Amino acid sequence: ISINPAIRSRTQIFPVYSLSTDEMKTAIQRALVDKERGLGNLPLVLEENAEDQLVAATNGDLRSALNGLELAAKSTDPSEDGKIHLTLPIIEESVQKKALSADKDGDAHYDVISAFQKSIRGSDTDAALHYLARLIEAGDLPIIARRLMVTAYEDIGLANMPAVQRAVTAVQTAERVGFPEARIPLADAVIELCLSPKSNSGINAIDEALAQVRQGGFGDVPAHLKDAHYKGAAKLGHGLDYDYPHDYPQDWVAQQYLPDRIKDAQYYQPKNNGRFEASLGRQYWQLRKAQQHTLRGKYHPSK
Helix, strand or coil: CCHHHHHHHCCCCCCCCCCHHHHHHHHHHHHHHHCCCCCCCCCCCCHHHHHHHHHHHHHHCCCHHHHHHHHHHCCCCCCCCCCEEEEEHHHHCCCCCCHHCCCCCCCHHHHHHHHHHHHHHCHHHHHHHHCCCCCCCCCCHHHHHHHHHHHHHHHHHHCCCCHHHHHHHHHHHHHHHHHCCCHHHHHHHHHHHCCCCCCCCCHHHHHHHHHHHHCCCCCCHHHHHCCCCCCHHHHHCCCCCCCCCCCCCHHHCCCCCCCHHHCCCCCCCCCCCCCCHHHHHHHHHHHHHHHHHCCCCCCCCCC
């Protein structure tokens, strides 16, 4: 169920938190003796380690714990002493899907997704693998695939583009083979992304450009860059003064590409976390400086 943002903004939100271990055990013990609403009419014996597993596996979700307890009680035959002994293997079988699966579309699931990306961004390999395991247990391969590719481009990006591409390949492999084998390429990709240099310069650059455009920071495309492949374009001055970069040494020539209103705009801020982007950064600053000097008349390239 989703709520329209306009409606949600007019509502009071009350967060619901998971129960503590002690609270869960208290509720379970009550269910074992309650003859009207619980399982008090059955001769149940819940072993201590089985109770611990029931609480741990349902992750503070009392409904899942009680459902698992009821399933175990009603699917287990009495022993020779006439009592139904709920052992650790029985409880493990009854709650094997855990509360994690039941909450696939809930807020807790999206908290795990958020923690997954933030752990990769923070280079904590073990934490990222933990949250990956929880998402795998929930069986949500599409969201793992989407989040992993977003994370690769957003948080590793230009610092290590080969790792980004390998993450995409891992996702494609995972989608083709499906679970349980999909866990293998996904784990490999998560480990590499965690231990890779990080850079968010790409997302920062496009967001800077978008912000300027959305605030009206744009203007007419320079005449020499306009399309000249139609009759009458020359009369309008379109494309007449365009310099073809491949006609110049090193396939580059200084000329203005941005509209006059924002001709000095700069969106990209290179980072030096990885050798690949450090190399891009050196090239970026060299070209930007040469272009600015040329357009200000400090030197003119020879054709």
